[in-house]
Amino acid sequence: MTDRVFGLICVALAGFFIWQATQIETGFIVDPLGPSAFPIIIGGILGLAGLYPIVKPDAPPAWPHLRRLLEIAFAIAVMVAYAMALPEAGFIAATCVAAALLSWRLGASPLKALAAGIGISVGIYAIFHLALGLSLAKGPWGF
Amino acid sequence: MDALSSLADGFAVALTLQNLLLALLGCFLGTIIGALPGLGPSNGVAILIPLAFTLGLPATPALIMLTSVYYGAMYGGRISSILLNIPGDEPALMTTLDGYPMARKGQAGEALALSGLASFVGAFFATCGLVFLAPLLVKLALLFGPAEYFALFSLAFMTLGGIASRNQAKAAIAAALGLGIAMIGVDHQTGVPRFSFGEVSLYDGINFLVAIVGLFAISEVLIFLEHKGEGEADAGKLKLGRVTAPLSMIWNCTGTMLRGTVLGFLAGVLPGAGASLGSFIAYIFEKRISDRDGSFGTGNPRGVAAPEAGNNAAAGGALVPMLALGVPGSGTTAVLLAMLLALNITPGPLLFQSNPDVVWGLIAALFIGNFMLLLLNIPMVGLFVRVLLVPPRYLMPAVAMISFVGIYGISGSTFDLMVMIIFGIMGYVLRKIDVPLVPVILGVLLGNEMEKNLRRALTISDGDWSILWGSPLAIALWTFAILGFVLPIFIGRFVRPKAAVGQAAVEEADPD
Numbered sequence: 185m186t187d188r189v190f191g192l193i194c195v196a197l198a199g200f201f202i203w204q205a206t207q208i209e210t211g212f213i214v215d216p217l218g219p220s221a222f223p224i225i226i227g228g229i230l231g232l233a234g235l236y237p238i239v240k241p242d243a244p245p246a247w248p249h250l251r252r253l254l255e256i257a258f259a260i261a262v263m264v265a266y267a268m269a270l271p272e273a274g275f276i277a278a279t280c281v282a283a284a285l286l287s288w289r290l291g292a293s294p295l296k297a298l299a300a301g302i303g304i305s306v307g308i309y310a311i312f313h314l315a316l317g318l319s320l321a322k323g324p325w326g327f
Numbered sequence: 328m329d330a331l332s333s334l335a336d337g338f339a340v341a342l343t344l345q346n347l348l349l350a351l352l353g354c355f356l357g358t359i360i361g362a363l364p365g366l367g368p369s370n371g372v373a374i375l376i377p378l379a380f381t382l383g384l385p386a387t388p389a390l391i392m393l394t395s396v397y398y399g400a401m402y403g404g405r406i407s408s409i410l411l412n413i414p415g416d417e418p419a420l421m422t423t424l425d426g427y428p429m430a431r432k433g434q435a436g437e438a439l440a441l442s443g444l445a446s447f448v449g450a451f452f453a454t455c456g457l458v459f460l461a462p463l464l465v466k467l468a469l470l471f472g473p474a475e476y477f478a479l480f481s482l483a484f485m486t487l488g489g490i491a492s493r494n495q496a497k498a499a500i501a502a503a504l505g506l507g508i509a510m511i512g513v514d515h516q517t518g519v520p521r522f523s524f525g526e527v528s529l530y531d532g533i534n535f536l537v538a539i540v541g542l543f544a545i546s547e548v549l550i551f552l553e554h555k556g557e558g559e560a561d562a563g564k565l566k567l568g569r570v571t572a573p574l575s576m577i578w579n580c581t582g583t584m585l586r587g588t589v590l591g592f593l594a595g596v597l598p599g600a601g602a603s604l605g606s607f608i609a610y611i612f613e614k615r616i617s618d619r620d621g622s623f624g625t626g627n628p629r630g631v632a633a634p635e636a637g638n639n640a641a642a643g644g645a646l647v648p649m650l651a652l653g654v655p656g657s658g659t660t661a662v663l664l665a666m667l668l669a670l671n672i673t674p675g676p677l678l679f680q681s682n683p684d685v686v687w688g689l690i691a692a693l694f695i696g697n698f699m700l701l702l703l704n705i706p707m708v709g710l711f712v713r714v715l716l717v718p719p720r721y722l723m724p725a726v727a728m729i730s731f732v733g734i735y736g737i738s739g740s741t742f743d744l745m746v747m748i749i750f751g752i753m754g755y756v757l758r759k760i761d762v763p764l765v766p767v768i769l770g771v772l773l774g775n776e777m778e779k780n781l782r783r784a785l786t787i788s789d790g791d792w793s794i795l796w797g798s799p800l801a802i803a804l805w806t807f808a809i810l811g812f813v814l815p816i817f818i819g820r821f822v823r824p825k826a827a828v829g830q831a832a833v834e835e836a837d838p839d
Binding site: 186187190194198201204205208209210213214215216217218219220222223226227229230232233234236237242245247248252255256259260263264266267268270271275279282283284286287289290291292297300301304305307308312316317318319320321 | 378381382494496497499500502503504506507510514516517518519521522545548549551552553555718719720721723724725727728729731732735736739741744745748751752755759760761762777778781782785786789790
């Protein structure tokens with residue numbers, strides 16, 4: 185079932201890709217092949233190869249239970265929030281919270297997770313910013 | 328010999344204090360990366376590239392550090408294979424078969440010493456092979472025109488898909504996805520935007536470093552989250568005595584190591600095969616010719632020496648097509664290629680002429696690094712054993728955060744971080760449904776180059792497609808490409824590592 189859905193997505197994506205490729209406007213510079221031919225070939229390969237899993241699917245993978253999927257979704261949410269918070273809150277604060285949350289969800293006790301968060305953010309700051317001079321996001325407090 | 332005098336110049340480049348320190352750092356980090364289960368060479372190098380890049384290292388030192396990481400990871404993979412029965416990275420899978428039984432018999436120290444030595448032999452002779460084979464390949468590659476290059480890129484995709492994947496259709500899907508992603512952005516030849524939907528951030532295309540770190544590192548964190556609490560290292564199992572091997576054991580395994588080296592090197596040079604295939608072939612071949620009493624799989628030292636010589640030799644072999652042709656043969660060399668491209672260096676025959684200091688400095692550094700690795704991996708192996716005890720619940724958040732730091736350092740844009748997370752999710756889903764990631768990466772990396780060569784060829788022929796198979800060289804390349812894709816369907820059962828070992832539970836299908 186998983187493979188069939190995946191194959192269908194590939195075929196749909198291929199269709200969309202080829203359609204988009206035909207919409208590319210050509211500029212005033214032209215070469216014999218033009219900018220849309222190669223993308224159309226790629227779309228064709230994607231569509232053809234996508235048919236195979238529909239016709240002959242592999243055994244479905246073991247998808248995690250709903251609880252684990254929610255855990256993964258939570259981790260993704262943490263990362264997205266981290267990416268958005270980074271320029272606002274600065275490197276140390278944002279990294280500390282994000283690393284602590286991830287470590288907690290990977291099985292550390294809350295207190296240890298907090299310690300890990302502080303350790304990871306201060307450690308990275310010390311090595312990459314203070315020692316190696318990499319510029320990290322500056323927050324309202326300058327770190 | 329021409330190659331030898333170039334190599335001497337290379338040693339002059341490599342033997343500066345900065346480069347030696349970087350090589351040592353790379354070897355050290357690489358061994359750790361290889362030893363930690365779940366953090367393979369491609370992931371490790373992928374995370375470190377943005378850092379090397381943002382730190383402003385010039386090409387030669389950056390390349391020296393990262394290839395040292397690559398070699399180091401090949402050495403390190405065996406440590407957890409032998410002690411924990413968990414391969415530290417994909418190519419070390421075969422080492423579990425005899426390494427773990429040896430450790431259970433109380434021979435952990437012997438197994439580690441012997442496999443360290445085998446790694447050294449494999450890597451050393453493969454680097455020698457690189458010195459002589461790469462310039463020969465360069466001479467051949469100078470005859471290539473755009474049509475031949477297009478055929479060569481196709482060959483890389485087709486052999487990669489044919490040999491490395493269990494399902495050719497899925498490998499083709501992966502390649503098409505990667506190539507499709509490469510098409511995003513302004514077309515280099517005509518200047519029109521493609522697939523960017525009016526989003527200005529997409530006009531530059533997707534930065535391949537963002538794609539690589541997302542696909543490898545972020546998806547790894549998600550995979551870990553799914554399997555948390557399974558198979559963690561247990562301090563009780565990690566006892567080892569003195570790390571030495573008796574001379575008689577080494578003497579008995581000399582032939583084994585040399586055979587493993589030759590087979591591994593050949594497997595590495597083939598585009599698309601990589602170190603996993605090298606260790607697999609070396610083990611199977613050794614088992615065929617020297618397993619008289621059926622002791623393979625129960626702790627035969629030869630079963631440890633063969634795959635370790637094989638995978639390290641393959642790691643060196645895989646550098647040959649990457650440096651000489653600009654076509655990587657495996658996942659990690661694809662990642663190394665990404666770094667060269669990020670530094671505005673295009674590998675291939677011209678690299679040997681225009682930047683000989685980069686190539687030969689790198690090769691010299693590999694020789695030096697190899698000796699460092701031997702020292703790190705036999706007398707000091709206890710240090711790395713302790714690293715294995717760091718629980719993933721602290722390690723993986725650190726990996727994720729370092730990935731973010733690296734990507735943020737390149738562009739300072741939140742948009743790139745979001746794209747990286749999307750690639751992470753994509754990588755997770757693709758790994759779940761057994762679609763190999765390496766063709767995706769290769770597509771993202773080579774897509775524009777491939778299209779450029781196709782369009783150049785057709786401009787030369789004024790739109791006549793037959794130029795693509797218009798020379799004997801091109802025909803030969805196409806023949807190899809088709810054979811590489813089709814043959815494994817029929818004989819694949821014999822050369823595909825995972826199916827034969829019966830450890831299909833290992834999710835990755837990527838050659839490292």
